[in-house]
Amino acid sequence: RKEVEQDPGPFNVPEGATVAFNCTYSNSASQSFFWYRQDCRKEPKLLMSVYSSGNEDGRFTAQLNRASQYISLLIRDSKLSDSATYLCVAEGASKIIFGSGTRLSIRP
């Protein structure tokens, strides 16, 4: 079993829709969690950190469920520019593990 698992997608949704994806992690000692965005053939860029209380940044909301060991990312009012691969990351005991990513495609 992978330490960090994501549905690879692709998620293909119309502009303006709300889309959510989850990511599960297996190491219960993981302390820090992140979502990164990666455009085609580019480097990953930090989208947001995920805090225990959940956090929101504009149209993006991230939540952490420690009991079930998953984190989620919700994108509201999706834009064409949101098309990318979203990488989930868990850190624990100084070990940083990336998920394989979820591809999102927004259609006009």
Next chain:
Amino acid sequence: NAGVTQTPKFQVLKTGQSMTLQCAQDMNHNSMYWYRQDPGMGLRLIYYSASEGTTDKGEVPNGYNVSRLNKREFSLRLESAAPSQTSVYFCASIRDRLSYEQYFGPGTRLTVT
């Protein structure tokens, strides 16, 4: 600030050749990392350096060596390239281990024939 820079951007090697990938950051970050990314897979850690003068193996270190030349620079060396090392290589840095927010370089696309 340039952030994290990597050279070269592209490289083609023949099996058995050697090369060094260069990475530098100007953010005064303590920790630096080398990852490889293959199609359909997440980033896999090759080596990391928690601070100047220290290096540690990651998940896939075989076939690679690293040098943390100073606080700014962290290089990755392939001594005898193999086709299985065809990949995109990313360097990353973090300020300190209280915050694991990583900043990535633009990547090096390496093909080994």
